[in-house]
Amino acid sequence: MSLVRIACLLLWYLQTVVVGEELAQPQDVTLITMNTNYTLSWDWPQRSADSPAVTFTTQYVGKYQLRNWKKSPNWSTVCNESPLKSCDLTAVGLHYLAMYVLRVRANTKERHSVWVHKEFCPDKDAALGPPVKVNLALDESNIEISISEPVTSANTPMRNIVPTLRYNVIYWERSADTQTKMLTTDTSLVYLPNLKAWTWYCVSIQSRYDFYNKSSILTPPQCIQTEGNILWWQIFLYFLASLAICFLVVLLSVFMSFWCYRIIKATFFPSDQLPQHLKKYLCSSPGSDVPGLLTPDQECELLCKSVSISAIPTVLEIFSPPPEALPTTSLEPNSRQSHEKSSTSRDSGVFSREGSTSVQQSSSSQFYRGAKDFGWSPFDLEQVSMQSMAPGLKCQPLNADEGIVDMCV
Known part of the structure; x- marks a missing residue:
């Protein structure tokens, strides 16, 4: 055994001398997960000479295969020589309850770094997502909450792969210095009983998985006001308010009508009247202010007088x-x-x-x-x-035998 070890060390030394310095390996390998969506991410120290030509390779294998010493594991490649510093494993379809080993390394045309391994169990390590949607409805003084379950990457409910999925329903009054209350349920339809009437309540929900003590983030708060029986003093108050509004509307209508009447009267029926000596000629009847139209005969009678002409x-x-x-x-x-x-x-x-x-x-x-x-x-x-x-006079021919004639001026 000692000779074998010495030979291995000698070969490794010769490889190091010939190949030179190894390529830097990826660092800070992490997993970004949500339900059944998985992404492997890492960092790599960039160097001016190597960074433009560096690529990365990502592989995975079931952990149970590494325990078999008689057979080498069969690694599956997901991202082969990709320039990105991340690799999406969602499309692979990793089983939610299985355990896997992931590895990644850096590559160039001539060299490659050592592999960096990462164990991953979706059931244990994958983050749990919140409900997709929350709806609030009123049932008199109670609030009815409808919860849409979180879904997988295939758009199926997470309850299919996590049967013990539960929800924490957190609610509180929408006022200052109020304490929150929590209700835990495993159904998608929840009722909040014994609430105050005509009060605003806000609700926020998170998913919960008790086996690994996992919980999701809270959904955005949604608020709704409860209903209830109207008290007698509220009815009386509403009646007084409506009565006051009607009175104001009627008063305003009367005022506007009177104002319009005064404007119309001042415009079409002014207070200044015609003199009496003009009314008897211009008005249609005595005592009336309505002017009448004059016929040509009446005009001649009004405008002609008895004129005495002396020679x-x-x-x-x-x-x-x-x-x-x-x-x-x-x-x-x-x-x-x-x-x-x-x-x-x-x-x-x-x-x-x-x-x-x-x-x-x-x-x-x-x-x-x-x-x-x-x-x-x-x-x-x-x-x-x-x-x-008098060239402007309009007169009739004079009769030589008459000394007085009628003339229109």
Whole structure:
């Protein structure tokens, strides 16, 4: 035996001298697990010369195979020369109640490190996950909790592989300085009895495996308010509150209606009234403020007045031309006398006034004689004089026999 050992040591020394320094091995080999999801992770000291070309190989074998000295174990490779510093073992399908040995080493093109071993028993070492979902419901003053069990990587319930799975139900009142209470159950439907009415309660649940004393993390808290019978003073209080709200709504409606009425009245029916002397002309009936439309006949009656036209101012405005400007015609004495008589009779009714002198009469008679020679009548001369005095007047033809006529102004 001593010779054999010496030979082995000699061979190892020669291998060390020829190959050189061994490659650094992976460090801090750990397992990241949740239910049946397993990932082997490690660290490796990086070196500037070796790190770009370093790869890692991961293998596993059942622990029972290592106990058989007569037969070498059959290692199964999961990740072969992978550049990653982790290896996912979930797809391998490791049995939950079996025990395995995992190993990993670093590789280069020419060298490799020694293997780093890690024992793994999923039933003992794998972490337990919390319930997938928690639902809260009310049953009067009780709370009904529905728990969805944690699932495996194949989306099957964990209870299939862990029959003794249980749950810790932790609940408390949602108020300051309240103590938590815990209820342990192995069913997925839980009732929380003897709770206060109209009180908020929060619930959080974790999975539990008593054989290896494993428990999951707590689920996020969920809160719900319990119900109960309404007390008489609460009913009375609600009635008073509703009555006050209705009163305020009615009062506000009345105020808004009155405000709108005042605005409409001030806009369409102002307080300033028409004068009385305009109402009798513009309004449809006496005592009414509603204006009425006027017909053309009514407009003429309202806008026309009895106007007295006197020819005396007209005579003052007429300019008498000199005798040489008038044409000389030979008239018979009889016709001239008749014309003078007719003109004198007309002048006495239209052109005469108190205090007029004989010079004015003679000048007017001479003017009319000259106008007659040109074919003008006394009425035409009066009409032209009035139009020249007031060109804006609208009047009807004057009657030579009448001294007073109606005129629209």
